[in-house]
Amino acid sequence: MIRFNKPYLFGPELQNVNQAVTQGRLAGNGQFTKQCHKFFEDRYGFSKVLLTTSCTDALEMSSLLLNIGPGDEIIIPSFTFVSTANAFVLRGAKIVFADSNESHPNISVDSIRRCITAQTKAIVVVHYGGAACDMNSIMDLVKEHDLFLIEDAAQAIESFYKGKPLGSFGHCATFSFHETKNVVAGEGGLLVVNDTSLQKRSEILWEKGTNRTAFFRGEIDKYGWVDLGSSFLPSELIAAYLFGQLSHIDDIQSGRIKIWNAYFKKLSKLSEAGYFELPRIPEYATNNGHVFFIVLKSKQERDALLNHLKTLEIGAVFHYLSLHKSEYYKDKHEGSDLPNSDRFSECLLRLPLHLHLSNTDIDFICKSIEDYYSNS
Numbered sequence: 001m002i003r004f005n006k007p008y009l010f011g012p013e014l015q016n017v018n019q020a021v022t023q024g025r026l027a028g029n030g031q032f033t034k035q036c037h038k039f040f041e042d043r044y045g046f047s048k049v050l051l052t053t054s055c056t057d058a059l060e061m062s063s064l065l066l067n068i069g070p071g072d073e074i075i076i077p078s079f080t081f082v083s084t085a086n087a088f089v090l091r092g093a094k095i096v097f098a099d100s101n102e103s104h105p106n107i108s109v110d111s112i113r114r115c116i117t118a119q120t121k122a123i124v125v126v127h128y129g130g131a132a133c134d135m136n137s138i139m140d141l142v143k144e145h146d147l148f149l150i151e152d153a154a155q156a157i158e159s160f161y162k163g164k165p166l167g168s169f170g171h172c173a174t175f176s177f178h179e180t181k182n183v184v185a186g187e188g189g190l191l192v193v194n195d196t197s198l199q200k201r202s203e204i205l206w207e208k209g210t211n212r213t214a215f216f217r218g219e220i221d222k223y224g225w226v227d228l229g230s231s232f233l234p235s236e237l238i239a240a241y242l243f244g245q246l247s248h249i250d251d252i253q254s255g256r257i258k259i260w261n262a263y264f265k266k267l268s269k270l271s272e273a274g275y276f277e278l279p280r281i282p283e284y285a286t287n288n289g290h291v292f293f294i295v296l297k298s299k300q301e302r303d304a305l306l307n308h309l310k311t312l313e314i315g316a317v318f319h320y321l322s323l324h325k326s327e328y329y330k331d332k333h334e335g336s337d338l339p340n341s342d343r344f345s346e347c348l349l350r351l352p353l354h355l356h357l358s359n360t361d362i363d364f365i366c367k368s369i370e371d372y373y374s375n376s
């Protein structure tokens with residue numbers, strides 16, 4: 001069986017966990033959390049970051065931090081993971097779903113423009129597969145309408161827009177270290193707070209609504225309940241594991257990109273023959289090797305190939321189901337049809353991508369797809 005995903009262990013993850021256990025400091029915001037924070041500050045120039053237990057939690061923190069509530073409209077792509085929307089629905093906001101681009105699952109700027117009303121408070125962009133959205137145009141809209149911007153950069157570690165790291169554009173941005181992402185900690189996430197006026201409060205929300213973080217820095221002599229909050233910080237065990245992965249980020253990235261390029265090259269003939277589309281990375285974006293997908297001509301063709309690969313024990317998968325058509329939201333969606341989101345939802349197929357894949361595995365997967373088309 002070729003699994004769709006399998007986390008890769010480099011070694012320092014377990015050494016670090018061991019060290020945390022030996023030192024007897026397991027609660028959050030310890031040495032390894034601080035080392036993870038420093039990694040993101042140094043490598044990407046983020047001025048404030050907070051580890052969280054998931055990207056979902058980081059999105060919920062963003063929603064609290066921006067005081068989103070009833071009466072607010074939040075523009076979100078329909079083609080995304082459910083947490084992108086849920087974080088704002090939980091605060092009572094109304095979600096307005098925008099469409100994807102025709103040629104890429106990322107949110108369409110024209111579609112965003114059509115969704116803006118006097119009630120719009122924020123735009124949430126998702127850098128699908130780690131490829132940047134059209135940030136110059138989106139930043140223009142954000143400024144013109146005085147909106148908040150949140151980047152759901154769950155898949156976008158070590159990726160850039162015209163040389164600037166993803167996660168550095170929004171008032172806040174969120175990353176994921178779920179086991180299916182590039183850098184993993186089982187479950188885990190990160191909130192980036194770029195807007196300096198929101199940074200102090202972000203620490204308070206993170207620490208259950210208390211000013212404990214400032215207390216630990218010695219800035220105040222006692223701490224107490226000063227605002228809303230929850231327990232968004234992960235334990236040191238998670239941070240220790242994550243820091244071990246981060247110390248191998250270059251290996252992770254080069255390994256994934258190599259696999260991505262191998263797929264692209266081996267499947268390009270079939271793509272040129274018109275069987276399916278290969279991913280197109282916009283010229284302003286980089287490829288961080290997060291997902292390799294192909295886009296088939298119909299749902300029928302996608303499902304047939306998926307099932308065929310299953311019989312060969314190749315773990316291909318599809319995602320996402322358009323959120324505006326979900327059971328929970330379909331009756332609440334007041335907007336228009338979102339044909340591009342629906343097309344990716346019905347026709348996109350993801351191939352296995354993880355560091356345990358050998359060249360033989362990739363050859364076998366690509367050969368299986370070739371054989372499928374030459375025999376059908």
Ligand SMILES: *Cc1c(COP(=O)(O)O)cnc(C)c1O
Pocket residue numbers: 053054055056057080081083084126152154155175176177178187188189
């Ligand atoms: C994975 C993912 C999330 C959720 O991340 P968790 O860390 O599992 O909460 C949110 N948004 C997108 C776009 C994702 O890919």
